[in-house]
Amino acid sequence: MRVLLTGGAGFIGSHTALCLLEAGHEIVALDNLNNSSPEALKRVSELTGKQATLVVGDCTVEADVEKVFTEYGPFDAVVHFAGHKAVGESVSIPLEYYRNNLNSTLVLCNVMKKHGCLNLVFSSSATVYGTNTQVPLHEDLPTGCTNPYGWTKWMNEQILTDWSHAEKDVSVVLLRYFNPIGAHQSGRIGEDPSGIPNNLMPYVCQVASGKLQKLHVFGNDYDTVDGTGVRDYIHVCDLANGHLKALEYAVEHKGVEVVNLGTGEGYSVMQLVHAFEEANGIEIPYVVDPRRPGDIAICYADPKKANEKLKWQATRTLTDMCRDAWNWQKQNPFGYHGDENK
Ligand code: NAD
Ligand code: UFG
Numbered sequence: 001m002r003v004l005l006t007g008g009a010g011f012i013g014s015h016t017a018l019c020l021l022e023a024g025h026e027i028v029a030l031d032n033l034n035n036s037s038p039e040a041l042k043r044v045s046e047l048t049g050k051q052a053t054l055v056v057g058d059c060t061v062e063a064d065v066e067k068v069f070t071e072y073g074p075f076d077a078v079v080h081f082a083g084h085k086a087v088g089e090s091v092s093i094p095l096e097y098y099r100n101n102l103n104s105t106l107v108l109c110n111v112m113k114k115h116g117c118l119n120l121v122f123s124s125s126a127t128v129y130g131t132n133t134q135v136p137l138h139e140d141l142p143t144g145c146t147n148p149y150g151w152t153k154w155m156n157e158q159i160l161t162d163w164s165h166a167e168k169d170v171s172v173v174l175l176r177y178f179n180p181i182g183a184h185q186s187g188r189i190g191e192d193p194s195g196i197p198n199n200l201m202p203y204v205c206q207v208a209s210g211k212l213q214k215l216h217v218f219g220n221d222y223d224t225v226d227g228t229g230v231r232d233y234i235h236v237c238d239l240a241n242g243h244l245k246a247l248e249y250a251v252e253h254k255g256v257e258v259v260n261l262g263t264g265e266g267y268s269v270m271q272l273v274h275a276f277e278e279a280n281g282i283e284i285p286y287v288v289d290p291r292r293p294g295d296i297a298i299c300y301a302d303p304k305k306a307n308e309k310l311k312w313q314a315t316r317t318l319t320d321m322c323r324d325a326w327n328w329q330k331q332n333p334f335g336y337h338g339d340e341n342k
Pocket of ligand 2 (some may be wrong): 085087125126127177178179198199200201203215216217218219228229230231269292295
């Protein structure tokens, strides 16, 4: 297959690029480098010995998307990763989130249609389950969101579902990711957040490296195993493999499928911290702070559908995730730029 990856220079996109190249497929990434570095795909090329082509351009700009299809196509399928993803930021600048995350999809689908490329895998999120407390979360539960970022995912799911209903040859797989962490085992590609990380694992890694002093645990009074929030952490390489399986499914089937990508297991913040300490022999100092607004107590996937439909399941453990995340952090203390002031 020849696959276009929008947002392909980002965290999940670069790991998926590597996975697809290793499986013998060809990839082209379209990324405006708003939250990523060209270095990621350079390293993917080095690791695989294959060409991970990067086209710098914006998915909300029709001419940019058109140019990729004309100059680098034809494509058998597209994985649409491109978008803004910070929940807190989306509350501060909602219009920018709606503009980028919705316009990119509309522009992309119109260009895909024009070029007869009708197979799409979309990066959705477990955030669309909103405040649902019925764990494990399965795909048929009602959805709803608590922040503009979440609504952009929810609206994109609706847009793509409507498109697939209207045009019988369209194939869409909506992947609801749980909490992707870790890095490729080489330590050459990984998550490179700018500024102080919002998410738990990159924060823990920066405490381990001494860049940050201590972890702030957001609440220990939830109704969970130890009072701290429970999430379904999934190794980014397992997640990447889920995209390979979703693409194989998309080119063989028409219509729309919503599929969770999670392990089905929940771990608390403190369980993750202890797993990290054990896997890497590093102590993580922490303090307990009040709950973070908008957080829910427990979130983990029912992963059965992914197993049945996509023939996929996660294989890596929490220990693997902690080891690989730290391996990436210690080899690249300042991310791809190697620049302390980033
Ligand atoms: P990321 O920020 O590392 O990757 C997104 C990429 O999209 C970046 O390289 C960015 O430069 C690019 N981009 C943004 N807007 C663009 C535009 N208009 N045109 C071209 N490129 C654009 O994020 P990620 O963690 O790799 O996430 C990938 C996708 O998965 C996103 O859609 C995100 O919302 C979704 N997702 C992520 C998580 C997570 O925890 N990482 C969880 C659920 C869903
Ligand atoms: N947490 C801390 N301290 C931190 C950061 C996080 O205690 O410094 C806790 C949170 O309270 C939560 C858990 O660690 O209990 C995980 O938090 P993350 O921020 O890592 O992840 P979330 O589950 O809040 O959200 C992530 C992505 C969302 C996505 C969601 C579901 O950031 O974009 O997973 O896929 F929607």
